[in-house]
Amino acid sequence: MDKAARMEWLIQRVAREFKTGDVVNLGIGMPVKVANALPDGITIILQSENGFLGLGPSPQEGQEDPDVVNAGGKYSTILPGGSCFDSALSFTIIRGGHVDATVLGALQVDEEGNLANWMIPGKMVPGMGGAMDLVVGARRVIVAMEHTAKNGSSKVLKRCSLPLTAARQVNLIVTDMGVMEVTPQGLALQEMAPGVTFEEIQAVTKAKLL
């Protein structure tokens, strides 16, 4: 598989992690793709941390409502049965354990379930936004990312070296190469992308895969 096909596999794989009725918060960039990839018959409720439940698809051209944008600032829609609220209630939902799963990207993740995804000191400091609350509060934290950085270095480590977003909160790591569960013993490889061998994925993983 080429890179694009592997990324498509990743999206499909993440989309299989949910059951009907799950309240899910999808990181910036993920929503549309994962939501479109849900298996038939599965309906989830998307939370948008800026203040609503029932995040729907992008609006048709000409139907944009300036007051309906997602957490990335992009025009969005609210599905029937959705609800709007202020940021205090939004984070009551997030931090209070009312989100069943969140899917986020990462700069680094490690075998303890530590996550670094919000800053590179002296370089990139966009801020953590709602990520720290999401990772601490969601019942299940799924990291979805490319397995390696642009320079080929592993993003799945024994210990994160960048400033953490949260410690020991990641449950599942889905990359373009495979699926790893964070267990007390370390990273348990659950599945590999089609055509990827154990040797290939272990070679670009700094932690030992169980």
Add this chain to the structure above:
Amino acid sequence: MDKAARMEWLIQRVAREFKTGDVVNLGIGMPVKVANALPDGITIILQSENGFLGLGPSPQEGQEDPDVVNAGGKYSTILPGGSCFDSALSFTIIRGGHVDATVLGALQVDEEGNLANWMIPGKMVPGMGGAMDLVVGARRVIVAMEHTAKNGSSKVLKRCSLPLTAARQVNLIVTDMGVMEVTPQGLALQEMAPGVTFEEIQAVTKAKLL
């Protein structure tokens, strides 16, 4: 003046403590009387701690709405411009300093501004309801009560002996005998009810009146 006339004087006197626009929470039993006694041209906003602003007069018979009751559980009305909210916001208003004045009854009050109005150990324990938050949070705390208990003992003391509602929060004491301001030096007598002499009020006050 007889007792009834003195109590009427008390109500009138309390009603002169407000200016237009003040947000006021009136203890159970007080609302209707004080609200009706406001001087001409003065309009205040009454807060009902169970969850609304714009508490109005009692409804006419047959106009009762079971969902519109005051904090005493009595049928009430909401004036135009009023708003409803949950208990969390109600106490954000109360504890957060957004109530300009509260008027409460008391079992005892003392020269330090300490207030006891919620229990008599082993005897009467109705609970504090919202009183502890109100007394701590309101910008101005006015105690309105009869100067003496039914047995003739003083309710204005050097130190409260009953369990406190809050320490050092009372600003003004209005009784059927006079008006006392709580100052760092003690209770400053501001005014006496018509016909009451200094000797009479001091005789039934355990604290020295300045």
Add this chain to the structure above:
Amino acid sequence: MVEQIPLEAAVNKIEDGMTVMVGGFIGSGAPDQILELLAQRGIKDLTLIANDTGILGDALSQLIVNRCLRKVIASHIGTNPETGKQMLAGELEVQLVPQGTLVEQIRSAGAGLGGFLTPTGVATIVEEGKQKIRIDDKEYLLELPLGADVALLRAYKADPAGNLVYRRAARNFNPVMATAAKTVIAQVEKIVPLGEIDPDEVMTPGIFVHYLVQARPKGVAQHG
């Protein structure tokens, strides 16, 4: 996922010994039909978390009269003298909590907070056994979160997604309790079709609600 169930099924969700939050303020906004049936069923050893224990004779007060409770956590019990009577006789444990502290404790549990600092209760018996923390020369009590097994709420209307809208002063503790219990059951006046409640009108998002019970019209026998 929200499910519409009959009154009897709702009452059956509550088991002896559970901690139960009940919305309402001296009866206003209390889920009276659920409470009445619950009291009749002879449930036992509940811990009740509510603003008050009702007015003697109303639905909530029956839980006390019928001795269904082991403990009460409330801000005010004066409108139901039976509660004070059982308390003074040592038959019922009653913990009195300032109203603003009570609602904030419930909110803390719902919001995943470990507690909060409040000036309310400082220098009173409320501070007994609590950690005091000084911030900028002002003293506060550290109050801890308060959650429950079940929250029994009352709302004016709901949709099939479980979104709730309350009416007037009947809102009170209901929306906060909705966030703080493992199982949330709402007695509602009416259930409208999906999409009929505007997203801006929703006061409790449906994700907090597990069961909806359509209230029986007034004047109709409660059950049987």
Add this chain to the structure above:
Amino acid sequence: MVEQIPLEAAVNKIEDGMTVMVGGFIGSGAPDQILELLAQRGIKDLTLIANDTGILGDALSQLIVNRCLRKVIASHIGTNPETGKQMLAGELEVQLVPQGTLVEQIRSAGAGLGGFLTPTGVATIVEEGKQKIRIDDKEYLLELPLGADVALLRAYKADPAGNLVYRRAARNFNPVMATAAKTVIAQVEKIVPLGEIDPDEVMTPGIFVHYLVQARPKGVAQHG
């Protein structure tokens, strides 16, 4: 008491060196007309409290571009690269706060609380300099209240009592900020007669609001 004032008068309420809260989330729900005029006026040394610093080119971002700020307290600055540039050059102090902590700090100030315990930020650089408290074997950070001199909000509609109604995702930080500033100014799309907003529809009670500014219709020159 709420007063309806022109845009210029609203901007004049804000003085150099003040701490200013601004509602909105990446532009949605931000009081753009007030912010634009404020940035043009050359105000200086503000401390900005907001979720973010806007998108480069929008109204809020002009405050950074025009160097009106001394300090920023926000959860995210990635959508306005100018903020990061000034921060890395040491020209602007930026304090990054988790979004849920930020809104809760503001709420604490508005609600008269001394702070709260949150699990968010534990074991990260966010915990630096903060008191850690262990409750039931779980660690929390003690986060303190965050108030402001002025809050600049945007609402969809208001009535003469100052009651505010927000629309859709434009609500975000606005209602919480309304509780936590000495002076609260709301830019509103429309002002309707008293009584036209139902009490149950109100999202920010008028007692929190000091000044209403009727927004100019889009396409009309902002000022001058």
